[in-house]
Amino acid sequence: MKTAQISQNQLLLFLILYFYSTLIGFAAGHLIHLSQYDSVIVLWISGLVVWVYAYFTIKLANRRPNEFFVHYGKEIFPYWIHILVMGFYSLSFLHSSAFVLREYEDFIVQTYLSETPNWAVGGILGMVVAITARLGIKTLFRTAQGLFFLILIADLSNSIFIGKELKWDRWMAFITNHSGHGIFTGSYTVIPFLGEIFILVFIFPYLTQKSKTLKSVSWAIVLGILLITVNLVFLLLLFGPNLTNxxxxxxLEMVRYIRIADFIENLDPFLISIWSTTVYLKISIMFYLSVLILAQIFRLKDHRPLTFSLAAAMVALSLQMSGGTAALTSYYTKSWATYAYFVEGIPIVYLLMDTLKRFIKKRSAKKEEIS
Amino acid sequence: MIIIIILYFLFTVIYEWTYLKNKNRKKRTYWVVFCLMGISFSYCIVTVVFKHMPSPNDLIQFLFKPLQQKILGKVD
Known part of the structure; x- marks a missing residue:
């Protein structure tokens, strides 16, 4: 497989959209429900924790910078255990892409296309995702690079137009209202969102100038959280925590508050353009990784022949995974975070094992030298 | 719905067969690609026929919900 295709600039822009996409679109209400005015503190604490986590995942990837995790992992853990773990990762990425797809289906069907069945929305977006994944990772990152500034302009326009509607006297609550438990539960939920940065372990050989990866990731975390913070603060200033949750x-409700010069009354398309593109990018990368890992497990020359058949499975899984939005929300609020810690913790176990093996090897080599 | 799935997979079989043939891939690749396609096809059909089949979400909730409740307490 061809490597070194993604520049650090593309990585930076992609990661900002990757952090922003689902956290602000589908999880903002729950975060504000848990942490209220502490949501801003929660975001920055989570950013700090994820930076430390990213440091260790990049450290693991940097040990064999031009090899894929699926290939070198068997040097760290026994072959069959590693293959099982990689199989789990392939399914887990497929499940994540289906989960985000389902959130998007529910959103579109409930808000705009009430008579349209979920499978129609899922099928159309699923096909777009399959074609993007088939074209490869370079296409995906270039798309993100191209769309980034459009999304940024749309988001900033929203923020500027909503400015005059905000109730600025609420700002004092950001200083006075704090709850330790709220900060803890909020951080526990937000860390795995940002922790999805562990996809770097799988795409590391595709990056150019690998030594600058930590720098790009650090900037992506800072800028991504800044963008999310602006949106969350505006939500809190407009609706307050109780109404928001x-x-x-x-x-969507915030955007509907915007009135420009009494003749532009509906700016929903601004929001839909932001969400659709960021969600599409997130589903595409998750789906691409699922297919890539599967192709590497079976030692195929490329992942392309698997894309269309697995895209059908992704759409079917998105439709089958839950009976309705309530069940989906229950899954997300009551078990997803802990499951995500489990999934995201595996690369750290690999790093620990690799470090231990290297240490033992060094010690035995030293002993041999002495004797 | 089943007809749509069958038509989609018929298209995919023809498309991938042509792709693999043009690229001169080994027989093993054909096996892997079409076995995975078969699994995917079966899964799609099963989800249509058995609408209330347990999903991966149920398994994840079964395994991780008690643990999360212990860590965070009950969240509404």
């Missing part, structure tokens, strides 16, 4: 899509 009762809204299914608070960002």
């Amino acid at each position: 009762h809204l299914t899509y608070p960002m």
